[in-house]
Amino acid sequence: MSSTLSEQLEEFRAGWMQRVPAERRAIMERHIAHLADVGLGKLARQVGERAPAIVLPDVHGKTFDVATLLAKGPVVVTFYRGGWCPYCNLELKAYQNILPQILAAGASMVAISPEKPDDTVTTAEKNALTFTVLSDVGQKVGKAFGLVYTFTEELKSAYGGFGLDIPAKNGTPYDWSLPLSATYVIGADGVILFADTGVDYRRRTEPMNVLKVLQRPAQAAE
Numbered sequence: 001m002s003s004t005l006s007e008q009l010e011e012f013r014a015g016w017m018q019r020v021p022a023e024r025r026a027i028m029e030r031h032i033a034h035l036a037d038v039g040l041g042k043l044a045r046q047v048g049e050r051a052p053a054i055v056l057p058d059v060h061g062k063t064f065d066v067a068t069l070l071a072k073g074p075v076v077v078t079f080y081r082g083g084w085c086p087y088c089n090l091e092l093k094a095y096q097n098i099l100p101q102i103l104a105a106g107a108s109m110v111a112i113s114p115e116k117p118d119d120t121v122t123t124a125e126k127n128a129l130t131f132t133v134l135s136d137v138g139q140k141v142g143k144a145f146g147l148v149y150t151f152t153e154e155l156k157s158a159y160g161g162f163g164l165d166i167p168a169k170n171g172t173p174y175d176w177s178l179p180l181s182a183t184y185v186i187g188a189d190g191v192i193l194f195a196d197t198g199v200d201y202r203r204r205t206e207p208m209n210v211l212k213v214l215q216r217p218a219q220a221a222e
Contacts, residue, residue, distance in 0.1 A: 004206060004208075005090060005091060005204060005206055005207060006204075006206055008090050008094070009087055009090055009091075009203065009204060012086055012087065012090065021161070024158045027154050027155060027157070028155075028158060030154075031152060031155045032199055032200050032201075034152070035149055035180075035199035036199050036200075040146075040147075040149055040180065040197075040199055041180060041182075041197040041198055041199045042197070043146050044145055044146035044147050044180065044182060044195070044197040045146055045184070045192060045195065045197075046192065046195045046197070047192050047193065047194060047195050048191065048192065049191070049192050050190050050192070051077075051145075051184065051186045051190055051191070051192050052141060052144035052145055053065075053066075053067065053141075053144075054077065054110070054112070054141050055067075056112065056134040056135060056141060057117050057134065057135045057137075058132060058133065058134055058135070059117060059120050059124050059133050059135075060117070060121070061117045064134060066134075069108040069110065069132075070186065070187075070188050070189075070190060072108065072188075073106040073107050073108065074105075074106070074107040074108075074185055074186060074187050074188055074193065074214055075108045075110055075185070075186045076095070076107060076108070076109045076110070076183070076184070076210055076214070077111075077112065077183070077184045077185075078091065078092075078095065078109075078110075078111050078181075078182070078183045078184075079111075079112050079113070079142060079145070079147055079179045079180065079181060079182045079183070080092060080111055080112070080113045080181060081113065081114075081178050081179065081181060081201060082113050082115045082119065082169055082170075083113070083120070083123030083126065084164060085201070087181070087201055087202055087204065088113075088201075089123070089126070089127055091204045091207075092111060092123070092129060093127050094207045095111070095207050096127060096129050096130065096131070097207075098207050098208065099130060101211055102210075102214065106214075107185075108131070108132070109131035109132065110131065110132045110133075110134060111129070111132070111133045111134070112136050112141060112142070112179075113133075113134075113135065113136065113179075114135075114136050114137060114138075114139045114142060114170045114172075114177075114178065114179060115135060115137075115169055115170055115171075116135060116137055116169075116170065117135040117137075119169065120133045120134070120135045121133075136179075137170060137171050138172055138175075139170075139172075139177065142179035145179075145184075147180045147182050147197065148177050148178070149177060149178065149179075149180070150176060150177045151166070151176035151177065151178075156176055166178065180197055180198070180199060180201070181198075181201045181204060182196060182197045182198075183204070183205040183210060184196075185213045185214065193213060194210065194213040
């Protein structure tokens, strides 16, 4: 079995390339290139900036304020597209695997998706997650971080080919949008110590690199 998250993602991608029709693959590639061209990742919140407040429903539908975690130490925050996304599930499992080390570094872990709370609890159970999973219906927090993008018409058609109705998944009729698959480390003072805001959802931060940031927060902020 692949040892790193990057290897697991690449392995899945190789199989995906064989299964998915060429035109649909081309649509996905064009959209990723478009996000890079408009510089969405660079416009999102970055290192040294103050993180927006994160107050959202958890998997039980109860309001959760990430400030309660920041009062104890740094927080790793990862935005994922939804439990329907295999790349996201691989990432979430990878963070669960190193959660004891994250906690040992004095930090906490939070995952955020635009899906409804009922779907986030399914994702948490499916991946046996023991860290906090939050539901950002309407993407108020994702937008505050500058991460949200809107689908083009051809991208809608591509997702239709996968049988994915994003507005239905997110409980937001007619709203075809998702967040970048971004990962942040937020310091106890609310300032961002680390930001990976890449536009290609198939590539994710290696969790062990995030752990290194937690273990050396002073250097990461420089």
